[in-house]
Amino acid sequence: AIGEIAGRIQPEDSLIILSDHGFERMKKTIYINYYLRKTGFLKLKKTPETSYNDIDEQTRAFTLEPNRIYLNTATNYPRGSIKEKDREAVIGDLIDAFNALEVEGEKVINQVYRKEEIYRGPLIDRAPDLVLISNTGFDLKARLQAETLTETTIFTGKHTRDDAFLVVKSPDACYVPENPSVFDVFGILESFG
Numbered sequence: 007a008i009g010e011i012a013g014r015i016q017p018e019d020s021l022i023i024l025s026d027h028g029f030e031r032m033k034k035t036i037y038i039n040y041y042l043r044k045t046g047f048l049k050l051k052k053t054p055e056t057s058y059n060d061i062d063e064q065t066r067a068f069t070l071e072p073n074r075i076y077l078n079t080a081t082n083y084p085r086g087s088i089k090e091k092d093r094e095a096v097i098g099d100l101i102d103a104f105n106a107l108e109v110e111g112e113k114v115i116n117q118v119y120r121k122e123e124i125y126r127g128p129l130i131d132r133a134p135d136l137v138l139i140s141n142t143g144f145d146l147k148a149r150l151q152a153e154t155l156t157e158t159t160i161f162t163g164k165h166t167r168d169d170a171f172l173v174v175k176s177p178d179a180c181y182v183p184e185n186p187s188v189f190d191v192f193g194i195l196e197s198f199g
Contacts, residue, residue: 012175020176022195028169033143035159036107036114037152038069044155045103056150063087066096067135071148074134075100082131093135100136109144109156116141139167 008023015021042048049062061068063085065078077096080086088096097120107114117139125133140146145164172186174194183190 015175018177021174023173024171024191026170028166028171029163030142030166032145032159032161032164034109034156035145035147035161036109036140036156037147037149037154038073038075038138039148039150040152040155041103041107042067042069047100047103050150058150061085067100068150069138069148070134071146073138073140073146075136075138077135097135104136104138112144113141114144114146115139 012021039048043050047065047067049064050056051060051062058068061078064087065085066088067075067077069075076082077088077093078086079088079090079093081090101118104115104118105113115138119137119139121130121133121135121137124137138146143164145161172191172194186194
């Protein structure tokens with residue numbers, strides 16, 4: 007479709023193609039809350055018909071999409087069980103568990119970030135305690151009710167986080183830096199009036 011559109015434009019026309027993400031082939035969907043249940047970090051009062059209100063007091067961690075892990079701390083949640091003095095030990099246990107997660111001999115998790123590595127500011131206490139980045143082909147989902155670790159769905163592709171792109175074709179020359187920032191994109195768009 008893009009090639010067809012590009013083929014129709016006249017020499018005096020401009021064309022901008024922009025994407026805020028890339029795409030890759032998806033091998034498997036991975037249900038992180040299922041993994042947390044099986045590794046003892048997440049306890050539910052009832053399953054499979056359950057909601058986040060059914061998280062048991064014994065829960066140490068749960069996930070929300072996309073790929074955000076929260077500790078069930080006494081300071082953040084009414085039924086939280088983790089004391090601040092135990093926070094680092096639980097985070098260490100979680101990182102070890104995620105680094106050990108494999109499906110069909112492949113490591114699922116590429117990187118585990120602590121909140122302090124990627125968030126700043128006065129609201130950092132509301133940020134997830136950990137953020138997971140998957141290896142190629144694995145789509146991480148929260149689904150609290152999942153009854154299996156993995157699933158092959160009807161979807162064959164997934165978003166990637168570091169493959170955004172910008173293509174500009176214009177009769178009016180404009181400079182596009184090699185690694186443009188969001189601010190450079192505004193300048194490029196502004197040059198088109």
